[in-house]
Amino acid sequence: KAGVTQTPRYLIKTRGQQVTLSCSPISGHRSVSWYQQTPGQGLQFLFEYFSETQRNKGNFPGRFSGRQFSNSRSEMNVSTLELGDSALYLCASSPDTASRELFFGSGTQLSVL
Amino acid sequence: DQQVKQNSPSLSVQEGRISILNCDYTNSMFDYFLWYKKYPAEGPTFLISISSIKDKNEDGRFTVFLNKSAKHLSLHIVPSQPGDSAVYFCAASDSGNTPLVFGKGTRLSVIA
Numbered sequence: 001k002a003g004v005t006q007t008p009r010y011l012i013k014t015r016g017q018q019v020t021l022s023c024s025p026i027s028g029h030r031s032v033s034w035y036q037q038t039p040g041q042g043l044q045f046l047f048e049y050f051s052e053t054q055r056n057k058g059n060f061p062g063r064f065s066g067r068q069f070s071n072s073r074s075e076m077n078v079s080t081l082e083l084g085d086s087a088l089y090l091c092a093s094s095p096d097t098a099s100r101e102l103f104f105g106s107g108t109q110l111s112v113l
Numbered sequence: 114d115q116q117v118k119q120n121s122p123s124l125s126v127q128e129g130r131i132s133i134l135n136c137d138y139t140n141s142m143f144d145y146f147l148w149y150k151k152y153p154a155e156g157p158t159f160l161i162s163i164s165s166i167k168d169k170n171e172d173g174r175f176t177v178f179l180n181k182s183a184k185h186l187s188l189h190i191v192p193s194q195p196g197d198s199a200v201y202f203c204a205a206s207d208s209g210n211t212p213l214v215f216g217k218g219t220r221l222s223v224i225a
Contacts, residue, residue, distance in 0.1 A: 045212040098210070101147065
């Protein structure tokens with residue numbers, strides 16, 4: 001079974017631009033979560049989607065948004081990029097919202113210059 | 114307010130010895146705890162978990178201990194191997210379908 005796939009792996013943008021990251025969950029998994037990892041800050045929760053609905057949202061500004069499609073694939077968007085948005089963005093999937101264990105993709109490394 | 118704390122950013126252990134990684138939490142509603150391992154340029158992978166109804170869970174070289182009264186858990190790796198060198202994240206959840214909360218991680222270096 002293929003794992004969680006995130007594209008692209010690496011991205012370089014400049015301040016003020018916007019970016020869209022993509023995530024394909026494990027086949028059959030319907031819940032998708034996004035986390036931001038920065039050095040020294042661990043994994044900070046961004047949002048969680050299930051059946052195309054956002055179930056939870058972390059403490060991030062409105063510039064961060066996401067969505068989930070009917071095939072469970074998910075995208076997250078960051079508008080008006082700031083230098084502090086440079087981070088590894090991780091997508092994780094699970095079969096449903098009751099599952100406690102998340103399966104992570106390799107992440108998208110975003111660098112904002 | 115950080116609900117899951119890993120107070121040691123790094124740890125060095127000799128190959129063959131025991132590695133002990135610690136994690137503290139503040140939210141008494143947490144009832145399920147997980148450890149993830151992360152290599153550079155890869156996503157975290159699940160290692161081992163424990164429910165609050167237990168105080169110990171063992172899987173091969175890895176054992177997790179939970180002390181609910183102290184709100185403390187630890188991961189023991191015995192014997193440590195060079196391939197165990199990675200960043201280890203502690204995570205916790207409650208039964209309310211809320212997101213996993215992660216600590217900041219501990220970088221383990223196993224020296225041959």
